[in-house]
């Protein structure tokens with residue numbers, strides 16, 4: 338099988354790391370994007386030991402850096418091959434009353450979740466369009482379909498992501514490019530911290546009941562294998578202990 342180049346942003350942790358690992362195991366070349374070079378390098382090393390066919394290539398950068406996104410896409414096309422898939426998955430989260438969120442946090446949420454998605458898509462679409470094929474999956478959230486207390490800016494960012502995604506679903510359809518968004522509810526990833534662990538924020542409920550990353554990754558893989566002529570505009574799914 339000829340390896341196909343997939344870009345996965347937010348590939349150093351949670352959903353993105355598992356997706357990158359599985360795509361490589363399926364024989365794909367994965368450009369894995371995140372800021373943590375150490376985590377990406379470890380993931381690439383583990384994966385090369387597990388998978389004979391596919392490969393993970395780390396791209397350590399901030400997704401909100403437009404110039405870095407454009408340069409990385411040129412490098413990917415030049416060194417790895419034609420890009421077939423972009424999964425915009427990188428994001429940051431915060432759970433706090435709006436008036437208690439500081440300006441740097443608000444700006445980081447918007448820059449990462451909104452600008453990061455737009456910057457990578459802006460760099461990739463000109464590569465896909467002349468080839469009249471390609472797939473883009475935007476990992477949004479149930480926070481993109483309604484407002485939730487203490488997540489005002491995160492909700493704003495995911496609503497923006499969905500508006501952007503829906504518009505491109507229609508705009509790029511005549512060019513053979515399938516654009517889909519997924520809107521998952523709670524997933525058990527380092528975005529939430531477990532008792533005794535560092536990082537993340539506390540899940541407002543029973544964390545043991547939320548979805549496992551594999552369920553979300555399988556949904557992305559499902560979208561990546563649909564016929565290009567069928568439109569999957571957005572998929573909403575969440576664990577039974579939530580309602581959206």
Ligand SMILES: NC(=O)c1ccc[n+]([C@@H]2O[C@H](COP(=O)([O-])OP(=O)(O)OC[C@H]3O[C@@H](n4cnc5c(N)ncnc54)[C@H](OP(=O)(O)O)[C@@H]3O)[C@@H](O)[C@H]2O)c1
Pocket residue numbers: 346347348349350351352353370371372373374376398399400401425426427428429430449453476477478479520521522523524525526527528529
């Ligand atoms: N977990 C949930 O309950 C849940 C629910 C609905 C939707 N989602 C969405 O699912 C996606 C994956 O989240 P997750 O739960 O897997 O979270 P996670 O484990 O915290 O992973 C987030 C990823 O985004 C990367 N990232 C953050 N800021 C970045 C930046 N400026 N530039 C490049 N990469 C950046 C992180 O890597 P570095 O820190 O190394 O940069 C990390 O790889 C996100 O879009 C999230 O909004 C999550």
